[in-house]
Amino acid sequence: SSKNRNNSKKNNFVHLKGESYINANFKFLVDFRGDYKNQIFDPNVPIEHYSILRVIVQKKISCPICLEENLIAPRMINCGHCFCLTCLLRFSSNNLVSLENCKNKKKQCPVCHYKVNNDLILPVLIDSTFDERFDLPKPNLDCLMNLLIKPHNSILSLPISNNPNFKKLTNIPWCCSSHDELNNLSQEIYPYTRIMKGNLNFIINQYKLEKSAILSQFNEDLLLYRGNKAATDDLQLYVNKAISEIDESIEIFEKKFSIHINNKTYNEANSYFYYQTSFKSNIVYLLSSFDRRILRSLFVSYGNFPSNILIRIQNITYGEILTFENVIREYKYLSHLPVGSELAFIEIDWQYMAKNCKTNENYIKLPSNIYNEFKKEIINRWKKNKDRYYREERNKQNAMKSLEKKTKDFYRAEN
Ligand SMILES: [Zn+2]
Ligand SMILES: [Zn+2]
Structure with a gap:
């Protein structure tokens, strides 16, 4: 299990598991558009899963399934153990078959038996060049110590010899170039920081490297299993699965980042962002606050919302009216409107859009982790809306019928 790996002192026992263990033991490359206020305030708060671009593992590890020392397209499950993507895919599907009869039973990590949550799997960047063994101080040897400086309000701590500009670096510094297709992390900052910002090029490049690593391993395996059709078919199956999963991630990231911010002057800190439609109407048509929340989860900040969305x-x-109270409480973004304005709130049919996103590519696609985060509320709202719709339809039909009857009765009486 993952507990007490870190603590050798008896009195200093900290029991960490799951995301707290991951938070304490690895570094993170994160979406540069998040604000990470919670992490800046308290280093124990794990970073939201959707903001993590890569977990960085700074040691040589081997895959518990294939026992290879070079993990190919490594993925971390929610206990902190890492596997090759193809190994993990094969493991997941094998286990599913044996658990067919107990649907709710979650798969367990083959190493520590922690329950695997498929929505919390993270892509991993293994940096085995950063091996502590070559850098450990030892008795009877000389040692050079660096003076680090950490301003009181900063979570960043850097060697003073680097002459750091904390204001420019901010608490979560950039660690890969924002322009070049660099595959290297900035050595000036990377060794000293725990959370750093990454950009699209870096991430896409990582996925591309993974794809070619998977394919070249596949070619080697083909030679090894030459003539064994069952084995090569099986290899092919999981290679295809892995490649299409990576392609999907690339697509999600490209979409997520394409919105990016031509105008950084306006952001969540100094502006409100909200969607509205039907500008000819007296009624102000807005997006429901629940759907605003979902979109914010998807785009990390209101300032990253796309300039228009098809829903x-x-x-x-x-029937809601802007009042002195609710404009302060809920609708700060409408404070430019007079009290008494009539508001209408549009609710998005996420399920319909998910089903039809292939025929209409302009629909917003929710990645499964975000959909699952809101799934319960989405389904409850859908049920409520469906019930209301049918009730109203019934009432309408009843009203029509009684009107017809009245008309008939009227003519009968006339004649
Ligand atoms: Zn493996
Ligand atoms: Zn585990």
């Missing part, structure tokens, strides 16, 4: 409407709620 499928599930329901519109009418």
Whole structure:
């Protein structure tokens, strides 16, 4: 298990598992658009899963499934153990078959038996060049010690010899160039920081390297298993799965980052961002606050919202009026409107859009981790809307019928 790996002193026992263990033991390359206020305030708060671009593992590890020392396209599951992507895919599907009869039973990590959450799998960057063994101080040897400086309000601590500009670096510094297709992390900062920002090029490049590593390993394996059709078919199956999973990640990241911010002057700290439609109407048509929350989770900050979105409407709620109270409480972004304005809130049909995103590519696609985060509320709202829709349809039909009857009765009476 993952507990007490870190602590040799008896009195200093800290029991960490899951995301707290991962938070304490690895470095993180994160989406540069997040604000990470919680982590800056408290280093024990794990970073939101969707903001992590790569977990960085600074040691040589081997895959517990294939026992290879060079993990290919490594992925970390939620206990902190790492596997090759193809090994993990094969493991997941094998286990599913044996657990067919107990659907709710989660798969367990083959090493520590921690319950695997498929929505919390993270891509890993293994940096085995950064091996502590070559850098450890030893008795009877000389040792050069660096003076580090950490301003009171900073979570960043750097050697003073680097002449750091903390204001420019900010608490979460960049660690890969924002322009070049660099595959290297900035050595000036990387060794000293725990959380660093990454950009699209770096991430896409990582995925591309993984794809070619998977394919060249596949070619080697083909030679090894030459003539064994069952084995090569099986290899092919999981290589295909892994490649298409990587392609999907690339697509998600490209979409997520393409929105990026032509104008950084306006951001969440100094502006409100909200969607509105039907500008000819007296009613102000807005997006429901629940859907705003989902979009914020997807785009990390309101300031990254795309300039327009195509959605499928599930329901519109009418009848809310802007008041002195709710403009302060909920609708700060409408403080430019007079009290008394009539508001209508549009609710998005996420399920419809997920089903039809292949035929209409302009629909916003929710990655499964974000969908699952809101799944319960999305389904509850859908049920409520469906019930209301049918009730209203029934009432309408009843009203029509009684009107017809009245008309008939009227003519009968006339004649
Ligand atoms: Zn493996
Ligand atoms: Zn484990």
